[in-house]
Every structure is written in structure tokens, then in C-alpha cells.
Amino acid sequence: MKKDSVLVRIGIITLIMVVGTVLLSTVVLFNLFKNQAMENMRTNLRSQVNSCTVELEVYACYSELMDFWADHGEELSVPPFSDMEAAMQWTDEHSALYETKSEIVTPEEFNAMPPEQRKLFAEYCYALILIELTQHHLTTFDLDNINILIPGEGDTARILMHAGKDLMTQSSEETEQFVPGQEVYDLSNQPIAKELLTSEFEWDEDDPLSQINSDIEMFRSPVSGNESAGIYARVGLIGEQKGIMSVDVSVDEMLQGVWASTLKFERWILIVMAGLHVVLQLLTYFNALRPALKLQKHIRSYSEDKSREKLSEHLSDMKKKPDEFGSLARDIDEMAGEIQKHYESVITLTAKQERLDAELDMAKGIQTGQLPRVFPAFPDRTDFDIYASMTPAKEVGGDFYDFFLLDEDHIALVIADVSGKGVPAALFMMIAKRLIRSSLQNGMTPGKALEQVNNQLLENNEMHFFVTVWLAVIDLKTGDGHACNAGHEDPVLKRKGEDYQLLIYPHSKIVAFLPDQIFEEHSFHLDPGDRIFVYTDGVPEAQNEKEEFFGEDRMIECLNQNPDVMPEQTLSGMMESIRSFAGAAEQFDDITMLSFLYLGKN
Numbered sequence: 308m309k310k311d312s313v314l315v316r317i318g319i320i321t322l323i324m325v326v327g328t329v330l331l332s333t334v335v336l337f338n339l340f341k342n343q344a345m346e347n348m349r350t351n352l353r354s355q356v357n358s359c360t361v362e363l364e365v366y367a368c369y370s371e372l373m374d375f376w377a378d379h380g381e382e383l384s385v386p387p388f389s390d391m392e393a394a395m396q397w398t399d400e401h402s403a404l405y406e407t408k409s410e411i412v413t414p415e416e417f418n419a420m421p422p423e424q425r426k427l428f429a430e431y432c433y434a435l436i437l438i439e440l441t442q443h444h445l446t447t448f449d450l451d452n453i454n455i456l457i458p459g460e461g462d463t464a465r466i467l468m469h470a471g472k473d474l475m476t477q478s479s480e481e482t483e484q485f486v487p488g489q490e491v492y493d494l495s496n497q498p499i500a501k502e503l504l505t506s507e508f509e510w511d512e513d514d515p516l517s518q519i520n521s522d523i524e525m526f527r528s529p530v531s532g533n534e535s536a537g538i539y540a541r542v543g544l545i546g547e548q549k550g551i552m553s554v555d556v557s558v559d560e561m562l563q564g565v566w567a568s569t570l571k572f573e574r575w576i577l578i579v580m581a582g583l584h585v586v587l588q589l590l591t592y593f594n595a596l597r598p599a600l601k602l603q604k605h606i607r608s609y610s611e612d613k614s615r616e617k618l619s620e621h622l623s624d625m626k627k628k629p630d631e632f633g634s635l636a637r638d639i640d641e642m643a644g645e646i647q648k649h650y651e652s653v654i655t656l657t658a659k660q661e662r663l664d665a666e667l668d669m670a671k672g673i674q675t676g677q678l679p680r681v682f683p684a685f686p687d688r689t690d691f692d693i694y695a696s697m698t699p700a701k702e703v704g705g706d707f708y709d710f711f712l713l714d715e716d717h718i719a720l721v722i723a724d725v726s727g728k729g730v731p732a733a734l735f736m737m738i739a740k741r742l743i744r745s746s747l748q749n750g751m752t753p754g755k756a757l758e759q760v761n762n763q764l765l766e767n768n769e770m771h772f773f774v775t776v777w778l779a780v781i782d783l784k785t786g787d788g789h790a791c792n793a794g795h796e797d798p799v800l801k802r803k804g805e806d807y808q809l810l811i812y813p814h815s816k817i818v819a820f821l822p823d824q825i826f827e828e829h830s831f832h833l834d835p836g837d838r839i840f841v842y843t844d845g846v847p848e849a850q851n852e853k854e855e856f857f858g859e860d861r862m863i864e865c866l867n868q869n870p871d872v873m874p875e876q877t878l879s880g881m882m883e884s885i886r887s888f889a890g891a892a893e894q895f896d897d898i899t900m901l902s903f904l905y906l907g908k909n
Contacts, residue, residue, distance in 0.1 A: 324580075332576055333569060340565045345536075348561060349523045352538040355448055356554040357519055360540045362439050363455070363552070366432055368417040373542070373549045375429045376467055377457055380487035383430050398434050433468070433487070441470045444554075451528065451535060451557050455542070456492055457550040458504055466490040467550060499524040503539050504551050525558065534558040598625060602636065615647040677737050678707060682875065690783050690908050691718065694874035695901040698845075698882065698894070705732035705774070706843045706897035707740050711748075716784045719747045722901050723776040724795065724843045735772045739764060739818070743778065753778045753791035757818055757826040764819035773819045777841050786833040786905055791826050793818045796842055799866060803836030807866040809859065835907030840866060840877065845896035849885045852892045857885055874902035 363369050376383065412428070420428060440453050452471040456464040465488050494501040499522060519540045528535040537555030541548055602625070609618040618640065625636040682694055695708045705725025712718050721743055725736045742763050746756035757776060764774070777798060779790035790798070794817035800810040815826040833839075842862075849857040865884040869876065878900050885898065 328580060329573060329576060333573055336572055337565060337569045340568050341562070344561050344565050345523075348536060348556060349538070351448065352523065352536070352554055352556065353519055355444055355450060356538045356540045356552055359440055359444055359453055359554060360519075360542060360552045362436055362444075363542060366436075367411050368414045370543070370547070370549055371414045371417045372429055372432055373455075373457070373467060375425070376433060377465070377488040379426065379429070380467075380489055382426065383433060383487060398431065398438065437468060437470060440468070445470050445472070449556070450554055451533075452553070452555050454492065454553040455550055456500070456504060456553055457488065459491060462493065462495040462501060464492045464494055464500070464504055464550075466492050496526045497524060497537070500537070500539055500551065500553060503541060507548075526555075528555065528557070533560070536561075601625065602639070606639065609643060613650075615643045618643050677740060679710060684710065685712070690906050692874050692904040692906065693718075693720075693902070694878055695722075695899075696878050696882070697897055697899040699897050700845075700894045705736040705772075706845065706899040707736045708899055708901045709740055709744060710901070710903075711744060713747060713780065716782060718781050718783060719744075720779045720781070720839070720841070720901065720903060721776065722795070722841045722843065722899060723774050724897075724899070725774045726772050727770070731770055732772060735764075735770070735774070739774050739776075743776070747778075747780065752828060753780055753789055754815075754826040754828040757791055757793055757815070758824065761818045761820075761824050761826075762822055765822055768819060773817045775817050779839075781833065781903075781905070783905075784908055786835070786837070786907065788831045788833060789828045790831060791815060791828050793826055796844055796847070799840040799842075799863065800831075801838040801840070801866070801870060803834060807838075807840065807863055807870060809863065833905040835905060837905050838874075838877075839903045839905075841901050843897065843899040845894075845898040846881070846885065846900065848896060849889055849894070849898065850892055851889050857888050861888065874904050877902045 363373075366372060417425065417428070444450060445453055450472075452469070454466055454470075455468040457467050459465045467487050469485060469490065494504070519538065523536050523538055525534065525536050527533075534557070535555045536558050537553055539554075540552040541550075542552055543549040602622075605618055605621045608621070609615075622636045622640050626633055626640060628636075678697060679695065684693055685691075693710055695710065697706055697708065699706075705727060707721075707723055707725075709721040710718060721740070723736070723739060723743075725732045725739065727735075739760065742760045743756060746759050747753075751759065757778060764772075774793075775795040776793040777790065777795040778793075779788050781788040792798075792812070792814045794814050797809045797811050799807050801807040810831075812829050813827065816824055818824075847857055847859050847862055851857075861884070862881070865881055866877065869880055872880070881900060882898065
């Protein structure tokens with residue numbers, strides 16, 4: 308091949324790229340693995356120092372135990388921790404202490420123990436903690452040293468408890484007897500440990516037993532001479548620091564492992580570089596094109612069958628991936644879930660609305676069932692004619708009417724409107740109706756009847772409902788009547804041969820508003836052929852699409868268009884006029900009317 312051929316130039320460039328990539332990747336990978344190893348080390352050490360602290364703090368009287376170990380270290384008789392078999396045998400021999408639930412012995416119970424039992428209990432707990440630290444933490448998690456340190460003099464600390472690799476390799480004969488609280492530990496090259504051990508500390512009330520330092524400290528181990536890394540946890544009670552828990556590992560060993568991992572990985576980089584272009588094409592297809600095509604396929608399938616379960620199942624593998632397609636798959640699945648929730652919510656709301664409408668229809672039926680609805684109401688009577696109607700709005704309301712004979716010669720007429728809407732107002736309406744009827748049937752005048760009903764309705768009226776009432780009692784022999792208007796609409800009177808006119812006179816206060824009210828009565832007289840028309844506010848306050856009111860003027864005008872028809876035609880004509888006026892506007896209030904025609908005995 309010629310030296311200036313494309314193949315040679317590509318080979319030279321490729322060689323330079325390979326060498327540069329290898330060198331660069333070596334530096335990058337070593338630092339990457341090192342940082343990752345350091346982070347893992349930090350996480351592991353933080354976890355271990357917390358776990359080791361828990362081993363101590365699980366004893367309710369651990370603060371008193373630490374004081375006892377420090378003050379009576381020379382008196383303690385515990386086998387060397389390097390002889391685990393002997394230490395475990397020793398604890399088994401004293402297992403009776405464990406049966407006393409040593410972990411929950413309170414400080415008061417510990418201090419109340421006899422001296423010999425307290426010493427044996429302290430030795431037993433010391434051995435248990437030391438065995439747990441050595442067997443579980445030091446060995447299992449490859450730690451170098453675990454120490455419990457208490458303040459010493461100057462730059463030193465006293466070792467209250469120690470477990471380390473240096474002693475694990477020694478025989479029981481080579482191991483010197485360790486005296487808790489007497490061994491000196493040099494902190495001159497561990498400023499963080501010194502600061503934590505000697506400085507005052509604001510204890511967090513949410514975690515009063517131990518506080519883990521968040522920083523990892525690098526130092527030269529005074530035992531092995533290796534570069535080491537450690538993390539510390541404060542041990543103590545609120546307002547009283549007893550010492551620190553120290554956990555450390557060898558950094559030199561960690562770096563050797565990082566370098567070995569880097570070299571091992573570099574061999575694979577050389578292999579990968581040889582087939583870079585082919586791999587790149589395959590990676591592009593498998594990591595970009597194929598996932599996009601799969602997403603497109605699943606989205607099209609979902610758009611056809613609207614099945615969230617199938618979509619979630621199809622995307623299950625892709626959602627586990629941490630890349631952009633995994634994130635996109637999770638977003639698509641969440642979006643489909645929101646669509647499904649919205650769809651189900653619409654179905655649920657629709658069902659609830661249908662159920663509510665059915666219940667309201669039932670309530671309307673119950674409400675209207677309480678009113679006289681059979682006409683003619685008194686087919687055997689020729690001295691009067693009466694007709695009433697209530698056209699309820701969509702929501703259950705509180706309008707009601709009533710009429711009934713008190714005896715052969717007296718009739719009572721009632722029309723009323725309870726404040727508020729809904730089922731509670733309807734229930735209040737039925738109570739008010741029954742109370743009014745009962746009071747009149749007991750011989751009371753309209754005014755006295757309303758006085759009694761007013762006080763009765765005020766009892767336990769937590770919803771603060773009130774009711775407007777027009778009430779009259781008419782003597783069918785003479786045409787004399789007595790009426791009481793408690794805040795209701797003015798009645799309309801028509802004399803024979805004349806037009807309808809509003810009958811305006813002072814009203815009393817509404818019923819169920821204030822206790823012990825006085826309701827004024829007004830006397831009137833009807834001649835044969837005279838008529839009375841009473842109504843609720845649903846008549847004059849009916850609205851059209853322009854939000855205009857029907858009004859009293861239109862109501863009087865409608866009545867006077869056919870003034871001499873029978874009561875039933877009067878009400879049907881009024882209802883027809885209201886509907887014609889309202890057009891497509893929705894009815895918001897009940898429309899209740901009553902028409903009474905007095906004919907006289909002759």
C-alpha cells in the first residue's frame with residue numbers, strides 16, 4: 308500500500324485515536340472508579356457507623372454502661388475479643404442475663420443492681436456488643452477498625468472499645484488484655500474526630516441518641532500506617548455527649564482494587580475499538596430506532612383499543628430502562644393512566660349524577676305526595692271550588708300548599724315557601740305543613756296557629772330554615788274570613804264582575820325566625836262569585852333568557868285575560884303564560900299556585 312493511501316491514513320488516524328482513547332479512558336476510568344469507590348465507601352461507612360451505634364444504643368442504659376466501663380475498666384473480666392470462641396462461650400455461660408431482657412434495663416434499674424450483679428451485667432453487655440461489632444460488622448463488611456472513643460488529654464482520646472483487623476490475626480496468647488478506657492489513641496492527624504469529640508454539640512431532638520458526621524476524613528492509620536478513611540458518630544444523650552463511634556477502612560487497598568478494575572476494563576476497550584463502526588450501527592439500531600418503532604406500534608394499538616392495561620404491559624420492559632426512551636415510555640404510560648382515570652371519573656360522575664337525579668326525583672315524588680292532588684277535592688260541595696298546583700324545579704324545594712275542611716262550614720287555605728333548596732328544605736316543609744294543619748284542626752285561629760308553629764319550628768332548627776306563610780280560614784256560610792300573612796307574597800282578590808287586584812296589607816314576620824312572635828290577623832269578606840289567587844315567589848320571579856322577571860304586572864294581566872273561568876283553568880292559563888315567557892330558560896324555583904272560588908250556600 309502506498310503511504311498516502313486512504314487506508315494508510317485511516318490506519319494512522321485510527322491508531323492515534325486508539326492510543327489517545329486508551330490513555331484518556333485510563334485516566335477517566337481510574338478517576339471515575341475512584342470517585343465511585345469513594346462514594347460507595349462513604350455510603351458504606353455512614354451505614355456501618357450508624358449500625359454500630361445502634362448496637363450500643365439498643366441498650367436502654369447504654370450511657371450508664373459507658374460510664375461504668377470507663378470508670379471500672381481494670382475491674383472488667385472479659386475474654387480477649389480475638390478469641391471469639393472463648394468470648395462466645397463466656398456469654399453463653401452468662402446467658403441468664405439475656406433472659407432478664409438486658410436490652411431494656413433502664414438506667415434506674417442498672418444503678419439499683421447490687422455491685423457484683425452490676426459488674427457482671429456490664430461485662431456481659433460489653434462482650435455482647437464486642438462480639439456483634441467484630442463478627443457482624445468488622446468481618447462481614449471488611450472494615451479495618453471500629454472504636455468507641457471518649458475524651459482524653461490534649462490531642463488524644465481514650466479507647467473504650469476496640470475491634471480491628473490487626474488483632475483478628477493474632478492468637479489469644481499474643482493478644483494483650485485490653486483495658487477499656489485506658490488505651491490512648493492519637494488524634495493529631497484526625498482533626499474532625501478531635502473536633503467532634505471535644506466540641507459542644509447541639510443535639511437534634513428528632514435523633515437524640517446519635518449524630519453521624521457527614522464528612523469522611525482521610526488520615527494515616529496509627530495502627531497499620533496505611534492511608535485510611537473514617538466516619539464518626541456522636542454517642543450520648545441530649546445535652547450530654549459521651550464520646551464518638553469511629554469506623555475506618557484502608558484507602559490503599561481501595562485504590563489497588565480501583566487500579567485493577569481499570570486495567571481489566573481497558574482490555575475490553577481495545578476489543579471494542581476494533582469493531583467500533585459495526586457496534587455503533589448496532590447500538591444505534593437497538594437503542595434508538597427499534598425502541599422508537601416499538602413505541603409507535605404500542606401507541607397506535609392503544610389508540611385503537613383504548614386499553615391501558617395492554618399498553619402498560621407492552622411498555623413494562625421499556626419503562627425499566629433508565630434512558631430517554633424509558634423516561635418517554637413512563638411518561639406515555641402515566642399519560643394513558645391519566646386518560647383512563649379521567650375516563651373512569653367521567654363514568655363515575657355520570658353514574659353519581661344519575662343516581663342523584665333518581666334520588667331527587669324520588670324526593671320530589673315524596674314531596675308532591677304530601678300535597679292534595681286529587682281534584683275535584685270536594686266533589687259533593689257546591690258552595691266553593693278550589694284548585695292548586697306545584698310545578699317543582701329540577702332541585703327539590705320547599706314550596707307547599709294545603710287546604711282542608713275544619714268542619715262543614717269552615718275551610719283552611721295555606722300556601723308557604725321554605726327557605727333554601729334540596730332535601731333538607733323539603734323535610735322542613737313537610738314538618739311545617741303538618742304543624743300548621745294540626746294547630747288549625749285543634750281550633751286555633753290563623754294568628755295563634757302561626758305563633759305555636761313558630762316556636763315549634765325554632766326547636767332544634769340547626770339549619771336555620773324559615774318559612775313564609777299565607778294562611779286563611781273562611782266561613783263557607785257567611786263568606787267571612789280571617790287571614791294572616793307571615794312575610795309571604797301578597798294575595799290577589801277578584802270581586803264578582805271586577806278585575807283581579809293585589810290585596811296589599813301589612814305583613815307579620817316570617818315563621819321560625821324569632822321566638823314568641825305575634826302574628827296579626829286581617830278580616831275579609833267574600834260574596835258569591837269572589838275569587839282568591841295565592842302563589843309563591845316562583846311565579847313573579849320566573850325569568851326568561853334575557854334574565855327578565857315575569858313580575859306581578861304580567862301575573863295580574865294574565866289573570867284578567869280570562870277572569871271568570873274555573874280555578875283549574877285559571878292555574879293552567881297562568882302556567883302556560885309563564886312557560887311562554889320563559890322560553891328556553893331553565894326553571895330555578897318551584898311554581899306553586901292556589902285558586903279559590905266562593906259560590907255561597909245558595
